[in-house]
Amino acid sequence: MSSLTITIIQTDLHWEDKKANLQMLSEKIESIQEKTEVIILPEMFTTGFSMKPELLSEKMPVRSGTDGDGETMQWMKKMASSKKIILTGSIIIEEDGNYFNRLIWMLPNGEYGYYDKRHLFAFANEDKHYTAGNKKLIASVKGWKINLLICYDLRFPVWARQSLLSYGKGDEVQSEYDVAIFVANWPEKRSNAWKTLLQARAIENQCYVIGANRVGDDGNKIHYVGDSMIVDPMGEILYQKTNAEDIFTFTLTKEKLHEVRSKFPFWKDADHFKL
Numbered sequence: 001m002s003s004l005t006i007t008i009i010q011t012d013l014h015w016e017d018k019k020a021n022l023q024m025l026s027e028k029i030e031s032i033q034e035k036t037e038v039i040i041l042p043e044m045f046t047t048g049f050s051m052k053p054e055l056l057s058e059k060m061p062v063r064s065g066t067d068g069d070g071e072t073m074q075w076m077k078k079m080a081s082s083k084k085i086i087l088t089g090s091i092i093i094e095e096d097g098n099y100f101n102r103l104i105w106m107l108p109n110g111e112y113g114y115y116d117k118r119h120l121f122a123f124a125n126e127d128k129h130y131t132a133g134n135k136k137l138i139a140s141v142k143g144w145k146i147n148l149l150i151c152y153d154l155r156f157p158v159w160a161r162q163s164l165l166s167y168g169k170g171d172e173v174q175s176e177y178d179v180a181i182f183v184a185n186w187p188e189k190r191s192n193a194w195k196t197l198l199q200a201r202a203i204e205n206q207c208y209v210i211g212a213n214r215v216g217d218d219g220n221k222i223h224y225v226g227d228s229m230i231v232d233p234m235g236e237i238l239y240q241k242t243n244a245e246d247i248f249t250f251t252l253t254k255e256k257l258h259e260v261r262s263k264f265p266f267w268k269d270a271d272h273f274k275l
Contacts, residue, residue, distance in 0.1 A: 002142045004179070007036040007085075007249040010228040010241055012216030016056060018046040022075050029079055029087075034249040037141065041089025042183055042214040043151050044101065046072050049185040049218060050092070051129045053099035057092045060114075076106040084108050086141065089183050089212075090117070090150050098131040103148050103183060105139050113137050117150040118159055126152075138177050144252075147177040147207075151184035154197045154211075158275060162205045162267065175267075178257055179208045186213050188225045195227055195240075203235040206261050208252050215245055233260040 009028055014020035029039060043049065047056050058070025072091050080087045086107055093102040093114075101117040116133025120126040136159075139146045153159055163176045180201055186194045194211065202209040208231065215226040230239040230250055239248055261267065 002144065003251050003253050004038070004142060004144045005034075005036045005249060005251045006038040006040060006210065006230075007032060007034070007247060008040050008210065008212045008228050008230070008239075009042075010213060010215060010226045010244075010246045010248070011042070012245060013042070013045065013048045013214055013218070015048050015219035016050050016052065018056070018071065021046045022072065026075075026079065028247060029083060032083070032247060032249070036085055036249050038086045038088065039083070040181060040183060040210065040212040041087070042212055043090045043185045044092060045089040045183075046091050048214075049124070049222075051125055053092045053094065053129055057094035057099055060093055060095060073104065073106075073112075076104060076112075077110045080106045080108045081110065086139075088148065088181070099129060100133065101126070101130050101150060102133075103137070103150055105137065105148060113139060113148075115148045115150070117153065119152045119156050121152045144179060144254075145175065145177040147180045149180060149182050151182065151186060154182050154184070154186075154194070154201065157201065157204065158273075160201055160205065161273075161275075162207070162270070175207070175261070177205075177207060178254075179210065179252065180205065181210045181212070184211060184213045185218070185224065186211075186227075188223045191225055191227050195229065198229050199231050199235045199237070202231040202233060206233045206257075206264070206267060208232060208257070215243065233257055 088105050090103040093100045103115040105113040115137035118133050137148045198209050198211045211229045213226045213228045214224045225243040
C-alpha cells in the first residue's frame with residue numbers, strides 16, 4: 001500500500017508584503033532536508049488575510065505559455081520544480097474583473113489545478129471583496145485522493161462530506177477522497193473551533209485531515225497561534241503545534257486508512273444526498 005509524505009509550514013507572514021513573504025518562504029522550503037512529496041502553505045501566504053485584492057491580486061498564467069504569469073505562480077513553479085514536490089496554498093487572484101481567494105495545487109512539471117474558496121468569511125467582509133467558488137478540487141497523488149479546502153470551509157460539513165455514491169457496493173470502499181487539506185488564517189480567538197472541527201471532519205469522513213495555519217499578528221492586530229494539525233481517520237491528533245513557527249514532515253499510510261474504514265464501516269449507513 002502506498003504512503004504519502006507531506007510537510008506543513010506554519011509561519012508568521014509579512015502583512016501585505018509579497019516580496020518579503022516569497023523570500024521568507026523560499027528560505028524555509030530550501031531548508032527542508034527530509035524527503036517530502038507535498039508542501040503545504042497557509043491561506044493567502046503572500047499577503048496575510050487582506051481585504052485589498054484590488055492592490056494585491058495577480059493574474060493567472062496563460063496556459064499556452066508563460067506570458068501573463070503572476071509573480072507568485074512563477075515562484076510556485078520554480079519551487080515545485082527545484083524541490084521536485086507538489087506545492088499548495090492560497091493566493092489572491094483577479095480574473096475577468098472578479099477577485100478570488102484561490103488555492104493553487106502546483107505540480108513539479110508546472111501543471112496545476114486550483115480551487116476557489118466556497119465559503120467567504122462575511123464576519124470580516126470577505127464576501128464584499130471576493131467571489132465565491134462553486135467547484136471542488138480533489139487532486140490525485142500516488143493513488144491518494146486529496147480534497148483541497150480553505151479556512152472557513154471547515155465550518156460547513158456538507159461541502160466537505162464524502163459522497164455516499166463514491167463508496168461502491170458491498171464491502172468495497174472507494175471513497176471520494178482520503179485526505180482533506182484546509183489551508184487557513186484562523187485566529188486564536190476561535191482556535192477551539194478550529195481544533196474541534198478538524199477532528200470532526202476526520203471522524204465523520206473517515207479520512208486524514210490536515211490543517212495548515214499561520215502564527216503571529218496581522219495588520220489588523222489579529223493574533224494567530226497556528227495549531228496546525230494532522231488528524232487520523234479516528235480523530236486522533238498525530239501532530240499539533242501551538243504559538244510557534246514550525247516545519248513538520250509526516251508520512252501518511254494507507255494501511256491505517258483501510259483499517260479504520262474496514263473495521264468501522266460507518267459509511268454504509270450514511271445518508272444519500274446530492275449537493
